[in-house]
Amino acid sequence: MTNRENARKNRRKRREKRKKIVLFACVLMSFLIIKGCGLNTSNQQNPGEQDAGKEVNLVSKEKEAKKEKQAKVEEEKRAIAKNSNHINAASKYAYDTKEIRDMMTGKIESDGKKVAFLTFDDGPNNKITPQILDTLDKENVPATFFIVGSRVTENVKDVVNRIIKDGHGIALHSFSHDYHKLYPGRSGNTENILEEMNKANEALQNILGKDFSTHVLRFPGGHMSWKNMEGPTEALASNGMEWIDWNCLVGDGERKSVRPTSAAGQLKYVKSTLEQNENKDKAVVLLHDAGNKQLTANALPQIIQYLRDSGYSFGILK
Structure with a gap:
């Protein structure tokens, strides 16, 4: 094989190696993106669930405030x-x-x-x-x-x-x-x-x-x-x-x-x-x-x- 042929062969090998690296990087990036989206989706409530949670917390706080107010009223009566x-x-x-x-x-x-x-x-x-x-x-x-x-x-x-x-x-x-x-x-x-x-x-x-x-x-x-x-x-x-x-x-x-x-x-x-x-x-x-x-x-x-x-x-x- 002549020197020219050897040079062409080596260039082809290098191109193929670069393609494989790029392909692997793309696959890895896609995997990471998909996984990240899955985590965000599993940890995040939909808008309806978020509103319901806020309402539950609000009701709970209101009940607690009412209890505290009633306790103060009773304490004042007993004073x-x-x-x-x-x-x-x-x-x-x-x-x-x-x-x-x-x-x-x-x-x-x-x-x-x-x-x-x-x-x-x-x-x-x-x-x-x-x-x-x-x-x-x-x-x-x-x-x-x-x-x-x-x-x-x-x-x-x-x-x-x-x-x-x-x-x-x-x-x-x-x-x-x-x-x-x-x-x-x-x-x-x-x-x-x-x-x-x-x-x-x-x-x-x-x-x-x-x-x-x-x-x-x-x-x-x-x-x-x-x-x-x-x-x-x-x-x-x-x-x-x-x-x-x-x-x-x-x-x-x-x-x-x-x-x-x-x-x-x-x-x-x-x-x-x-x-x-x-x-x-x-x-x-x-x-x-x-x-x-x-x-x-x-x-x-x-x-x-x-x-x-x-x-x-x-x-x-x-």
Whole structure:
């Protein structure tokens, strides 16, 4: 073979080799493109699926936002109304103490609305107070607890918190419940009474927080039992505090000779003392939740039923 022929042969081999390389590159490129398109297609939703996904996410977010909003609303309802003796949810059945006292005593004309105020003196404790709270919860009835400040300790912290959280009102019944200190010579001592009420309020704030502040009080023994009470009542009123007594009672604090000895007897006592009033629209009922008042706890369902059957709604004092 001549040199010229060899040269032609080598050129032909090189051309064929280049063709094979180009062909292989084209095949490889086509494969990669097809594979890439397949991946994109498998990972990408069609427009309809994308819109559906967006709608699901939107609905889910809306539900979550609604739940959070509802939780905040419920939390706000359970929060103590600032500078008050009850939670926000209780505002709808909380009545002004002075106004109720003036209606009860005939100082102002009644509005004709029948409202009963169950008021419990001398607590709190871990024996009787929880039983009373259980009954009130079962009957869906609010009440006002007139608390003795010296009894507000860490030992009853849960009970005090429950009174507020369950939608009841908290009022003051002095700090010591000491008649000799409050009424030396059976005469109201303005300085001592004011000091005791403020001290009791502070004891409650230590547990319930600074938003809590009660403006309702009941004098131990009742306002009507003591002499020279004008000074104390004026001093308390100037500090935004109002007192209230009662116009019917279960008799659990009466002397033993007349004190009822059965639940039926307590109910009868309520009926008879309420009937003695000219104005019966507002029934402020005196009960006690001291540790030895098991009979009162037992009688409470009957007393609630009687008042309810008599057309009374229930409220708290503020």
